[in-house]
Amino acid sequence: MRSDSGSIAPLLPYRLSAFYIAIFCVIGSQMPFWPVWLQAQGMGGVEIGVLTAIPVLAKLIFSPLFASLGDRLGERKRLMLLFLTAALISFLAFQLVSGFVGLLVVSLLYGMFWAPLMSFGDNITLLSTRGTDLQYGRLRLWGSISFIAMSFGVGLVLDQSGDQMVYWVILSSILLTFLVTLGLPDVRVTPLGKAGKPIRRLLKDKGFRLFLMCVAFIHGSHALYYAFATLHWRSLGYSDALIGFLWAEAVVAEVVFFIFGSKINARVAAYGLLILAASTAAFRWAAYAYDPSFIVIFIFQLLHAFSFGAMHLGAMSYMNRAVSVDLSATAQSLYGASAYGLGAGVTLMFVGMMYEAWGAQAFFIMTLMCIAGTICALALRRHEKRQTQASET
Template sequence: MKVSSTTQLIALALTYWLYFGQLGVLVPYLGIFLDGRGFSSAEIGELFAVITLARIVGPALWAHIADKTGNSLQVLRLGCLLTVVCFASVFFMSGFWGLTLAFGLMMMFWTAVLPQLEVITMQSVAGTRASYGQIRLWGSIGFIVLTVALGKALDHFSTDVPVYASIVVLTCLLLASLLLRQPPLPDTHKPDGGNLWQWVRRRPFIIFLLSATLLQVSFGAYYGFFALYMLDLDYSGQQTGLLIALGVVAEIGIFLIAGRLIARVGVWHLLMLCMVLTALRWYALADYAHLGWVVVASQLIHALSFGLTHAASVHFIHHFFPQTFHSRGQAVYISVAFGLGGAVGNYLAGQFWQQGAQAYETFAFAAATAFAGALVLLGCSKSRLNV
């Protein structure tokens, strides 16, 4: 392997570490930060919903720009820069709408980073002995390290810790992006396979997308209130961080064998299994979260709830869409499932939560929604999803 290739792969691993490390800093603990600022659970859910809406518009917009310019790296760097600038405004905002605007703009530019990073990584590993999984693995490690570190820090410092740590990590991410280089562009003189809409409106994709969206709606309770829920049940900040990290460790394990599972079992069966077990996971948290072993078991299921469903979904999109629509097909999936589904899930979780008084109802609703996602899959034959 050439030194230049090695340097590029190290820079990519560092970028993944920081990108997902930032998710480990902010996503689990943003609710705690907002609670410390005096926001009600309804306001927290509404703020999460508004900023998540940026994930509807952002991915498609940035994918279009990257496709038009043919330079994913410049789009990635611009996204990193504007993310830092917008996030810095959090230190000057205190009210609901001010923080909503700051986090919303940050999320809008944040959505430019990962899709371009994935494209650059896939292009960079081609012709080397490295694989995508070996590079992506560092993102999960970064998430684990910073999630645990922030959980420990919350035991000793104020609830403003997540935003101070975030600005440091985001600045480092911007600097890491400057170490990357743009791989040679692939051949673009290939038939375009028609137009994107003719593929998006096909029944298998509609069924897949509706099921994926319902799954993300169910995640609203977890992303918005899991950390608060654990603290309400007298788990320490460090224990909460370790529990969140446990889910990511399980996710790493499933990523290592996901390809073989998809080839052997098929997308439809894996998605169905993951949906059903996710429903059981949320119900276990609704009724038995006071039992430590139940919470541990539920976090191990994260390997399926997120890891395996994501791997199977990416596999389906990659094989369902023609090559020229891979990035835009992924953008549709992220925008609708994670953007719209995430926003709806966050908003509803905030309405249900009632400062923790309706924790059972919140996670029970999440369980019902995940199960509905499994039922939707029955509307499509197995063979049409197992592409």
């Protein structure tokens, strides 16, 4: 592995943190408020569920496909810039279409090119910080802070402006991400070549398959929250500023969790963090199913530190330990494809129908997904312990 970061090592944490700040400007404005923009285009609940699902589902196919290309070529940064350019052009096309079908096509194109970017970015971070004192959680938390600023800030601005503003904020954030990516270290690995078959090699590992199933259930259970929390809270009379605060508050808790990430990692195994994430998420969604008061929502939003933060930190810890460098980009992408594509994407396809049929009680379905995730995490723990015992004998 080689990197251009050696001559300017003191700048490395700033370059990596800047990437997370920029890409979470996109996520922090898109995740809470893209359904608002879609609703302003005349879309109903089922249509919003499908349109928010399509870019996420694209990760299921295109994230592993493009990342395995990265491992075969040994490339990271230059592929990111190519996909970012295509994503920016695709997002511009939203201004050229109208109606469900047009929005569906553009959503697929945008999601296809956006799919591998976070996986590549995380992979560059993990590879460029190996052998240093830099901690992934401390770098990633700047993304969470960015999410907080965007979700709260956009909510405040929406109270004073039209819903169309959401589109222009997201577009500007994608452009910012492109500019910041130019400054990332050009980390490369030894190319696997055409015979590498990184996806097949990883999926043959039982532990890795259990890991993928676990994160798919955990993150998939967040789909109803991602797609309809803002619209549901609006229907209850909460202002956009207050809704933005609730989203931001959840990520503040996540930031605090990441600050102590290295200490947590030293004491809790990866499967332990996944068990914590799944069980906490089950508790959280069960509470939301009863359509609780604002005070209860305020308290339970803090559990995002565990339902998402513990899952993500556990996933990074597992892959950093269990996956070799030459398969690292593909492993990152399969994690993204499973958690964000298979889990959240597939679930998003149906949450619109669930929400229209049952309202907040649809969160009970999310609770069942978390129970399944807990079972997978416990199975991973048993598998890991058997592997350890086998290696010791």
